[in-house]
Amino acid sequence: MHTCELPLSGHLRQLADAGLTRQRRRLDSPVAPHVRVEGQEMLAFASNDYLGLAAHPEIIAALAQGARDWGAGSGASHLVSGHLTAHATLERRLAEFTGFERCLGFSTGYLANLAVTPTLAAGRDDAIFADRLNHASLIDAARLSRARQHRYPHGDMAALERLLARSTAKNKVIVSDAVFSMDGDLAPLCDLFQLAERFDAWLVIDDAHGFGVLGTEGRGSLAHCGLPVHPRILLMATLGKAAGVGGAFVAGSALAIEYLLQKARSYIFTTAQPPAIAVAATKSLEIIQRDEARRVHLRALIQQLRAGCATLPWRLLPSETAIQPLLLGENEQALALSQQLWQRGLWVAAIRPPTVPPGTARLRISLSAAHSEEDVARLVRALRELA
Template sequence: MPFQLESELQARHEQGLLRQRQILQSGQGASLLINGRRYLNFSSNDYLGAASQPAIVAAWQQGLAIWGAGSGASPLVTGYTGAHQQLEDALADWLNVEAVLLFSSGFAANQAVLKALLKPSHQQWQDRLNHASLQEAGSLIPSRMNRFRHNDMVHLASQLRPKAGLIISEGVFSMDGDQAPCEELLQLAEASGNWLMLDDAHGLGTHGRGGRGTLDVQGLAHSRVAVLVGTFGKAFGTAGAFVAGSRRLIDYLLNFARDYVYSTHMPASQALATHAALQWVIKADDERAHLQRLIAHFRAGAAALGLTLMPSVTAIQPLLVGDSARALSLATRLRELGCWVTAIRPPTVPPGMARLRLTLTAGHSVDDIDVLLGALAQCDDGVACDGAHGNE
């Protein structure tokens, strides 16, 4: 037998790292139904509650009636429609960039950019906490990958070489919830003659004027970033992703990004729904303000309980546990108390950095947050709470 599947799965089980799926019996929302039981949902990236917005749902239904269920081909064959062009143009206008290219997922978009741009003669500098889609692509392509300490600009500056390649960071980090120092990243990129690539999947929609994300919050123009990646499966409530940048960059990716050239395009109905989602997100100031109030309320309540949260002002509120078994124990206890929370373990996070990735959404109420805080207060079994206080 050439592959040791059973032994590797058993090893993961013994390490407390085995992954299993749960069957969801309801749509995305502040609560969810699993195995016939209703839970408050603190594990969703639907940060603004867009997935169930009637206007977005209706647009998808309209798109199905007009365009059918699938796109039928890759975008360079017959899979590119007016719905796709309309969405790309609207995104470019929203961010004030020259052009946008749509992808089937954020993972595909990140992989496509790195594989298309970076040649053996190039170098890349990646934040150590970048998403797996970035780190995996970076490790597989022939260009040299340098990893700098998380948000450590001094360490990055010590590694940089002039006009050698790509600096790569997330805007809001998916597992820690903190933000990149984008101005410093841009200054280093511009001074060294390198490009900056920013994946703002978790910032777009939830932050900034009209939801324009981390760069807008930090007072920066999107056009200063050579490569900007965003996704629709989070604050937009649909699915898919995009790359934004100069017209020359988009033309280059259209020709050389194999993940784009050789993949069936996202359905036109999905593009139409996402365009409706963009229009809704731009106007969702009340939802963004409500989400910020919930974040402040939760952090104040957690501090009153003596819990140590990681430093985040975003919808991602990680509670560092340390040990994987402890994280699973705490997540199980919270589910018993009616709160669906996911334990995040290696290899998604570094060894010893297992945590509960608590996500708040605009669909939650203050009462929902109080239920979560009450459940955390009841986790008094010693083992879990020691971890929650960050003792490992």
């Protein structure tokens, strides 16, 4: 081993000793509930393909047609020469769908989040107020800013109010997941908005897990909570989860979006996503809007799982979304249960620190409209046997 590698091998050993080594599984078939994983047939509860659109024939056809019409790559960043009609169409449809004045497309949700917070709160006299359980991409976004950082306990509006009341910052930005990715619960969006109004702050909402799933026609968490579209809200959502494709967008007032377009480094300094992806995402949006049956079925599966798990020794965290976390506590327990399920042909990811706080390791059961009632019944049966 080369001497520069020595500290790395030490850190890897520490991870292994703490039961925190991560492993990739290789899929030998497209994303779906029934998949072949490294040669083995598995029933998966592990993807974020909440509506079962990742392998939808109309979206696949749109992707292929998009490549024939627009080529494979965009050739440049949006501001240089990589902004094609396919991207512009997707942005316009997303604006119509979300009700915001304007949208800006990104290659990933990670990049979209990096664009928003550090651009709105850039300087030392600005301040960011973030829920402690926010997604890593929102945490990394805050790190890119020179603004003062405040993190409030998960969902604690009284704590947030105290922090805002004390702050003398020039620009204040409140940042929160709408649906928390490892807990499945909803942020108190109306309370967040009221505080943003009272203290004249921006409200940045990451709806990665609500978009497509919640609200009328899948318009997302803001619609689900009855929050009106407002210029002080910036909404981000990814198109790689319920939409089943990839990419992401930020929606907001025309002014705020123009500001991001001019200033956000993770928008400006990266190649625009392949235009065919935008064509596929536009088709996905159409299906999200028209196919209410997928959301109805998903909601029924959520009820079925929750009823089936009620008598287990482990607790399902309170969640009305497709993310249903089963709390185990210790890392080894979560890993062991995940492995026992795996041996029975069931794939449910064990989530451990640093993704979740120490002592709260869990199985993240992820439901999809592509699951059948029998799929969920099989998982419940296995959990009961293993309990």
